[in-house]
Amino acid sequence: MKEFTLELPVRYYETDQMAIVHHSNYVRYCETARIGFLYDVGLDFAAFEQSGYVSPVLNVNLNFKRPARFGDTVRIKTWIRRFNGVRIWFGYDIRNQAGTLLCDGESVHAFCDKALKPVMLQKVRPDLYQKLADAATERN
Amino acid sequence: MKEFTLELPVRYYETDQMAIVHHSNYVRYCETARIGFLYDVGLDFAAFEQSGYVSPVLNVNLNFKRPARFGDTVRIKTWIRRFNGVRIWFGYDIRNQAGTLLCDGESVHAFCDKALKPVMLQKVRPDLYQKLADAATERN
Amino acid sequence: MKEFTLELPVRYYETDQMAIVHHSNYVRYCETARIGFLYDVGLDFAAFEQSGYVSPVLNVNLNFKRPARFGDTVRIKTWIRRFNGVRIWFGYDIRNQAGTLLCDGESVHAFCDKALKPVMLQKVRPDLYQKLADAATERN
Amino acid sequence: MKEFTLELPVRYYETDQMAIVHHSNYVRYCETARIGFLYDVGLDFAAFEQSGYVSPVLNVNLNFKRPARFGDTVRIKTWIRRFNGVRIWFGYDIRNQAGTLLCDGESVHAFCDKALKPVMLQKVRPDLYQKLADAATERN
Numbered sequence: 001m002k003e004f005t006l007e008l009p010v011r012y013y014e015t016d017q018m019a020i021v022h023h024s025n026y027v028r029y030c031e032t033a034r035i036g037f038l039y040d041v042g043l044d045f046a047a048f049e050q051s052g053y054v055s056p057v058l059n060v061n062l063n064f065k066r067p068a069r070f071g072d073t074v075r076i077k078t079w080i081r082r083f084n085g086v087r088i089w090f091g092y093d094i095r096n097q098a099g100t101l102l103c104d105g106e107s108v109h110a111f112c113d114k115a116l117k118p119v120m121l122q123k124v125r126p127d128l129y130q131k132l133a134d135a136a137t138e139r140n
Numbered sequence: 141m142k143e144f145t146l147e148l149p150v151r152y153y154e155t156d157q158m159a160i161v162h163h164s165n166y167v168r169y170c171e172t173a174r175i176g177f178l179y180d181v182g183l184d185f186a187a188f189e190q191s192g193y194v195s196p197v198l199n200v201n202l203n204f205k206r207p208a209r210f211g212d213t214v215r216i217k218t219w220i221r222r223f224n225g226v227r228i229w230f231g232y233d234i235r236n237q238a239g240t241l242l243c244d245g246e247s248v249h250a251f252c253d254k255a256l257k258p259v260m261l262q263k264v265r266p267d268l269y270q271k272l273a274d275a276a277t278e279r280n
Numbered sequence: 281m282k283e284f285t286l287e288l289p290v291r292y293y294e295t296d297q298m299a300i301v302h303h304s305n306y307v308r309y310c311e312t313a314r315i316g317f318l319y320d321v322g323l324d325f326a327a328f329e330q331s332g333y334v335s336p337v338l339n340v341n342l343n344f345k346r347p348a349r350f351g352d353t354v355r356i357k358t359w360i361r362r363f364n365g366v367r368i369w370f371g372y373d374i375r376n377q378a379g380t381l382l383c384d385g386e387s388v389h390a391f392c393d394k395a396l397k398p399v400m401l402q403k404v405r406p407d408l409y410q411k412l413a414d415a416a417t418e419r420n
Numbered sequence: 421m422k423e424f425t426l427e428l429p430v431r432y433y434e435t436d437q438m439a440i441v442h443h444s445n446y447v448r449y450c451e452t453a454r455i456g457f458l459y460d461v462g463l464d465f466a467a468f469e470q471s472g473y474v475s476p477v478l479n480v481n482l483n484f485k486r487p488a489r490f491g492d493t494v495r496i497k498t499w500i501r502r503f504n505g506v507r508i509w510f511g512y513d514i515r516n517q518a519g520t521l522l523c524d525g526e527s528v529h530a531f532c533d534k535a536l537k538p539v540m541l542q543k544v545r546p547d548l549y550q551k552l553a554d555a556a557t558e559r560n
Contacts, residue, residue, distance in 0.1 A: 012455055012465070013304055013448050015297035017189070017350060020256075022293050023197040024171075027164040028433050035432060045432070046491030049157070057163040061201040067256065070297060071466030116160075116207065152315060152325070153308050153442050157435035157490060164433055168293050175292060185292070186351030210437060211326030297469070300536075303477040304451070307444040329437070337443040341481040347536065396440075396487065 002135040004037035005077045010070050020067035021074075026103050027060055030092050033076035034107070037090075041135040043128050053124065055109045056116065058087065062105035066096075073097045080136040081106060085122045085129055088136075142275040144177035145217045150210050160207035161214075166243050167200055170232050173216035174247070177230075181275040183268050193264065195249045196256065198227065202245035206236075213237045220276040221246060225262045225269055282415040284317035285357045290350050300347035301354075306383050307340055310372050313356035314387070317370075321415040323408050333404065335389045336396065338367065342385035346376075353377045360416040361386060365402045365409055422555040424457035425497045430490050440487035441494075446523050447480055450512050453496035454527070457510075461555040463548050473544065475529045476536060478507065482525035486516075493517045500556040501526060505542045505549055508556075 008029060016022040035045045048055075068074050075095045082089040087110055094103040111121045122129040148169060156162040175185045188195075208214050215235045222229040227250055234243040251261045262269040288309060296302040315325045328335075348354050355375045362369040367390055374383040391401045402409040428449060436442040455465045468475075488494050495515045502509040507530055514523040531541045542549040 011448065011452050013296060013302050013451060016293060017295035017297065017299040018194050018196065018256075019297040020196070023200065024164050024167040024293055027167055027200075028431065031164070031433060032431050044491075046489075049490075054158050056158065056160070056207070057204050059201070059203050060163065060167075061199070063199050064197050067196070069466075070469075071464075116158075151308065151312050153311060153436060153444055155437035156433060157437065157439040159437040162433050168291065171293060172291050184351075186349075189350075209326075210329075211324075298474050298476065298536075300476070303480065304444050304447040307447055307480075311444070334438050336438065336440070336487070337484050339481070339483050340443065340447075341479070343479050344477050347476070396438075 001079055001137075002041060003077055003079045004033065004040045005075055006033040006036045007073055007075050008032065009073045010068055012070055015070050018067075020069055023062075023064055026062055026064070026094060029074060029076050029094060030060070030062070030078065030090070030105075030107060033078045033092070034090055037078045042131045048125075048128070051125070052114055053119065054112050054114060054116070055088075056112060057107060058110055059108040060105070061107070062092070062103055064103050066100055066102045068096055068102050074102065080132065083132050083136040085120055085133075086111065086118065088132065141219055141277075142181060143217055143219045144173065144180045145215055146173040146176045147213050147215050148172065149213045150208055152210055155210050158207075160209055163202075163204055166202055166204070166234060169214060169216050169234060170200070170202070170218065170230070170245075170247060173218045173232070174230055177218045182271045188265075188268065191265070192254055193259065194252050194254060194256070195228075196252060197247060198250055199248040200245070201247070202232070202243055204243050206240055206242050208236055208242050214242065220272065223272050223276040225260055225273075226251065226258065228272065281359055281417075282317075282321060283357055283359045284313065284320045285355055286313040286316045287353055287355050288312065289353045290348055292350055295350050298347075300349055303342075303344055306342055306344070306374065309354060309356050309374060310340070310342070310358065310370070310385075310387060313358045313372070314370055317358050322411045328405075328408065331405070332394055333399065334392050334394060334396070335368075336392060337387060338390055339388040340385070341387070342372070342383055344383050346380055346382045348376055348382050354382065360412065363412050363416040365400055365413075366391065366398065368412065421499055421557075422457075422461060423497055423499045424453065424460045425495055426453040426456045427493055427495050428452065429493045430488055432490055435490050438487075440489055443482075443484055446482055446484070446514060449494060449496050449514060450480070450482070450498065450510070450525075450527060453498045453512070454510055457498045462551045468545075468548065471545070472534055473539065474532050474534065474536070475508075476532060477527060478530055479528040480525070481527070482512070482523055484523050486520055486522050488516055488522050494522065500552065503552050503556040505540055505553075506531065506538065508552065
């Protein structure tokens with residue numbers, strides 16, 4: 001299975017008055033890592049959208065275990081849990097610089113045209129379908 | 141069961157380049173509605189924190205059905221699904237001005253002191269414990 | 281001169297670990313009030329963009345006097361300082377519920393087509409040009 | 421004069437429905453670069469705050485020249501324009517990966533204790549005062 005890990009130093013504005021990273025920012029960390037993952041397996045998301053497609057989010061489910069704080073660097077590991085050409089499931093494991101698990105969870109995404117009408121990736125972009133299928137099943 | 145509905149016009153900066161509200165903002169809509177709910181049942185969250193306590197998020201699980209767009213007003217309905225004095229479960233139902241369901245889901249929260257150590261609300265703030273217990277079970 | 285005041289309760293996620301509203305959010309408050317002002321004088325910004333135009337920001341200059349905190353409601357007063365059909369200058373005065381001045385400043389905006397090429401509003405949307413010209417010079 | 425440049429790939433959620441980076445995010449880019457600058461000259465901002473001080477923003481003045489888009493990497497160059505121990509003035513120059521100027525401007529900051537009461541840095545943290553004075557005047 002292909003994995004990708006992105007390291008992001010916590011930004012000051014991401015904290016809230018509990019002096020921890022506001023939980024909504026983990027949703028954004030996951031997105032940023034997911035786009036890095038896709039780039040890493042050959043799907044340039046900016047180019048993907050320019051070619052006429054988008055990938056809206058259908059579900060986000062995150063468990064918050066321990067807080068990240070300003071001064072920490074979060075390491076977001078992500079991988080494809082499942083892919084069927086119409087939907088894609090990502091898994092997440094977010095740790096701080098000490099390796100402590102901060103957050104885990106998953107998200108589900110569709111593939112659509114610009115009008116948000118679902119498309120079958122295998123039909124409209126068979127090149128990218130194959131890359132994602134390989135990334136989902138590859139064992140290394 | 142006590143319910144609370146907050147109406148929030150979509151803000152321009154909440155959109156992304158898909159021309160829809162970025163999904164992370166629904167997490168923020170839920171928080172804003174949740175705090176409104178708590179105020180409505182007698183728990184002023186600003187005063188609660190000033191009294192030495194916080195309520196960090198343990199889980200967020202949201203399903204995205206249809207997009208909100210700039211120009212829309214989102215109506216976030218929230219209620220207590222479960223409450224045991226140590227944790228609280230909120231349900232959410234988010235619709236646009238036409239009544240179309242955009243998002244539903246839930247979140248789970250703990251009660252802690254400022255050092256993020258869990259506390260039993262019944263022990264440290266019995267007044268608020270009772271208000272939440274009433275809101276969770278009240279039928280109207 | 282036409283004025284518009286928008287009241288926005290501070291949202292929890294807008295705070296940072298100084299336990300005050302992060303300064304970047306005032307830029308967002310100004311935008312939200314500006315769009316409210318425009319709606320109030322007859323320019324529906326969502327419809328304006330759907331008709332093929334945008335209004336990108338050229339300058340933001342804000343002075344931060346006193347912090348807003350969670351629990352506060354900010355009152356953003358905005359008005360047109362200057363308008364010449366190509367650019368528009370907005371003034372801002374942001375106070376809390378006690379009337380204390382928190383922030384003042386201004387922003388400058390252009391009118392462009394979707395490709396971000398400048399347009400003369402008087403030529404492409406004379407109806408809206410007149411409304412803004414009236415709002416800029418009206419005395420009441 | 422000491423300079424510091426931070427490269428940040430644009431994150432998807434930073435875009436708005438004009439398909440450009442929302443202008444409020446440049447305020448956040450500047451903050452992130454400024455904290456990087458400070459770290460680079462020996463002021464660890466997380467440790468600074470833990471030692472009992474904060475540095476609130478007094479003014480932000482940014483000129484937006486050209487948009488950043490998703491897929492771009494922004495290069496934020498920052499330096500100290502002026503420093504008198506009570507206030508500090510930062511300059512900014514933000515370019516994309518092609519070297520095109522996107523945004524320039526400045527910000528002004530105070531030094532305060534946790535209660536937001538101004539302090540003289542030379543008195544409370546002479547070590548850091550010297551580092552900032554050196555960075556402001558150093559020629560290299």
